Amino acid sequence: MTADKPLRIATWNINSVRARLPLLERFLADYAPDVLCLQEIKVETASFPRAWFADRGYPHMAIHGQRNHHGVATLSHQPLFDIETRDWCGMGDARHVATALSSGIVIHNFYVPAGGDVPDPEANPRFAHKLAFLDEMVAWSRKLSGPAILLGDLNVAPLETDVWSHRQLLKVVSHTPPETTRLAALADSHGWVDAMRHFVPPEQKLFTWWSYRARDWRASNRGRRLDHVWVSPELAPGLRAMAVLADARGWERPSDHAPVLVDIAPV
DNA sequence: ATGGTTGGGGGCCAA
Numbered sequence A: 001m002t003a004d005k006p007l008r009i010a011t012w013n014i015n016s017v018r019a020r021l022p023l024l025e026r027f028l029a030d031y032a033p034d035v036l037c038l039q040e041i042k043v044e045t046a047s048f049p050r051a052w053f054a055d056r057g058y059p060h061m062a063i064h065g066q067r068n069h070h071g072v073a074t075l076s077h078q079p080l081f082d083i084e085t086r087d088w089c090g091m092g093d094a095r096h097v098a099t100a101l102s103s104g105i106v107i108h109n110f111y112v113p114a115g116g117d118v119p120d121p122e123a124n125p126r127f128a129h130k131l132a133f134l135d136e137m138v139a140w141s142r143k144l145s146g147p148a149i150l151l152g153d154l155n156v157a158p159l160e161t162d163v164w165s166h167r168q169l170l171k172v173v174s175h176t177p178p179e180t181t182r183l184a185a186l187a188d189s190h191g192w193v194d195a196m197r198h199f200v201p202p203e204q205k206l207f208t209w210w211s212y213r214a215r216d217w218r219a220s221n222r223g224r225r226l227d228h229v230w231v232s233p234e235l236a237p238g239l240r241a242m243a244v245l246a247d248a249r250g251w252e253r254p255s256d257h258a259p260v261l262v263d264i265a266p267v
Numbered sequence B: 001a002t003g004g005t006t007g008g009g010g011g012c013c014a015a
Helices: A018-031 A050-055 A125-142 A177-190 A233-238 A246-250
Strands: A007-013 A035-039 A060-064 A072-076 A081-084 A096-100 A106-111 A148-153 A227-231 A239-244 A260-264
Touching: A007 A018, A007 A106, A007 A148, A007 A227, A018 A246, A035 A106, A035 A148, A050 A060, A060 A096, A072 A096, A072 A106, A125 A177, A227 A233, A227 A260, A233 A239
Parallel strands: A007 A035, A106 A148
Antiparallel strands: A007 A260, A035 A072, A060 A072, A081 A096, A096 A106, A148 A227, A239 A260
């Protein structure tokens, strides 16, 4: 019976891990994912609160942090193997960490560049970097083999229903055609299955991020789906459940992103 | 068309 117990995996752009420990306390107590993937930890690897997570049942950690910005971390109940990172676009940013579970599943935890405000690669080097990063992901993904999960803050809302207004966001970074076509190419490159849309039909709006700048984020609900969980084709039959914990966006001192949980049974 | 908020780090930048 424990043999078919689903793996519960969570992804959450935490927007500073040190500022969100009270949030994480509540989340781990209530939802107890087996594996927790964080983005935007905003701390150097050496200063990551390792003891805090170990005390709460997550002694296995793959931390890839940097001072000030970005940074990803994968925390686990079970041992992690083959921890790898890679210098995407030669920028030296901490935006990806790969880990393997004993089952052989490889988890790729990503923080894709946000891309700045102006959706023009000529005028805005941040946007050029974002497009180059996505292009590099497509080439990389083609060469993958074996069971894998690609998740994290991809900073792109690919479907019309992944934003509060498709028409009004077509020229807003995160939902422009150069970004959404690249995300579709990335999905195609390995036959990735969108685990969130596996459960929620594309006609239905689905968001994981709400701006801090809204007067009342819940009432205006001008959200976007920037966070994603994709599984390689062989894992898709194991998909059991998915939840976006929008409530966590309303907890005290929240991240602007909500956590996403996916349960995957062994296949 | 603009401004709205947050965190990090050190007096603004990125999101």
